Amino acid sequence: MKKPVITALAVALLAPLSSGCSSADADDEPLSWKKCPKEVHAAGVECTTVEVPLDYENPDGKVIEIAVSRLASKNPDKRRGVLVTNSGGPGGQTLTMPATLREMGVPKSVLDSYDVIGIDPRGVGHSTPVTCGLKLTDHPSNIPTYARGEADVAAEAKRVEAVAKKCATSRTADLLPHITTANTARDMDRVREALGESKISYYGISYGTYLGSVYTTMFPKKTDRVFIDSVTGPGGWDASFVRKFGEGFQNRFPDFAEFAAAQDKNYGLGKTPEEVEATYFDIAEKLDTKPSPEGYNGQIFRQVTFDHFYYDKKLPELAEIWKALDTGKPVPKPDTGAEGEGAAAPSDIPADNYLASQMHVICNDSKWPEDVSQYARNVEEDRKRYPMFGAAGANITPCAFWPSEPAEKPVKITDRGPSNILMLQNLRDNATPLSSAREMREALGDRARMVTADQGGHLAYLFLDNKCANDIVTTFLVTGERPGEDIACKAN
Structure with a gap:
């Protein structure tokens, strides 16, 4: 539900932190539901906050706030419980x-079955937010910049090193080590309580x-029914996952190429998918x-193409951009970030909060390579494997x-636990490729069933x-019924 975004981890779970520490210090006072912030306000939705420890190893230390919203079921007789959501x-x-x-248009049967809960994760939005004090031009995208060679990697290294230093010295630097997926999961359990x-x-x-x-x-x-849509690998947003963006782009491109070729009279990008592919490289x-x-350079062009692959409805707009760039006609100025120094938005959310909080999670969750030359080698390798976009993710x-x-080892996803997970995955997803979902499916074992959909x-x-x-998803959420085996849904 966010604009192009995407997601980090893999080894052993730290037992002392992951067992039941959440319940020992739970606040027994009832929640006080109030009107939501202006940009969140909607009919029937109410909001509250829950206090949690910044550091679960020091539960009596500093606390932060977690913002929670609720759309309550209007049918108590059919209400099963709560459906906690996360938008990625x-x-x-x-x-x-x-x-x-x-x-x-989520079916009424789902809304009857649950109070639907939204939680701004720690560091995000109306929860205690983090900032790196960045201008949006300092770090305009959550997708790595396409590197044409070793010199581009070296230049990018200087830029992103400066970004990391700003995060280290920001006014919320004391929060930095504690913004992790594992801690967010612990916060979720505090909200449950x-x-x-x-x-x-x-x-x-x-x-x-x-x-x-x-x-x-x-x-x-503590989990009843778990539904996950467009699935990362079991390591989350780690270095190996980011390198899959090249694979995802390559898998998704034929959908656009076929669309553009069928509309060659309108766009002039090629009469066949092969000709459209040649136009991309040209x-x-x-x-x-x-x-x-x-202001479009080759890097921005590749990034804009990747971004538009998220949704079929964006393909005509992408074809128009290509047409303008190919013919020298005017095109909209690319959105590369606005000026304005990490200033607070009207709701007191730092302007750089989205990218800042994303970096906090991704960089804290797992250990990343530090050798610049390693990235240069990865770029060359992935340019050969996935020539259209591989040199970006690498x-x-x-x-x-x-x-x-990282403050603790990554949580290792395993098959231990109830068999109550339903996965849904498009075959040609550019952001979370099918191979990532298959890796998660293997890690979860008999806990999960996966539904694939023949679409991009x-x-x-x-x-x-x-x-x-x-229909499979709605049935699962409402009744708990799930396919006995993995299912492949054909294209409509």
């Missing part, structure tokens, strides 16, 4: 997700699939040499210079009209 990122604000799901629920059901998309997998690994007896090479007057990020080491783009349930996939 990491860094995605989720207070708005209950209302957004209603607006998208505050809601008075013995278990939660869960619906997470994109990075939220990893968060849900971590939660149900750490608190397997435009990229031209812009690498001479950017357009509007490039260096601020995590190579992150000021703190990122996110499936409600976002696309595959009746087979949508």
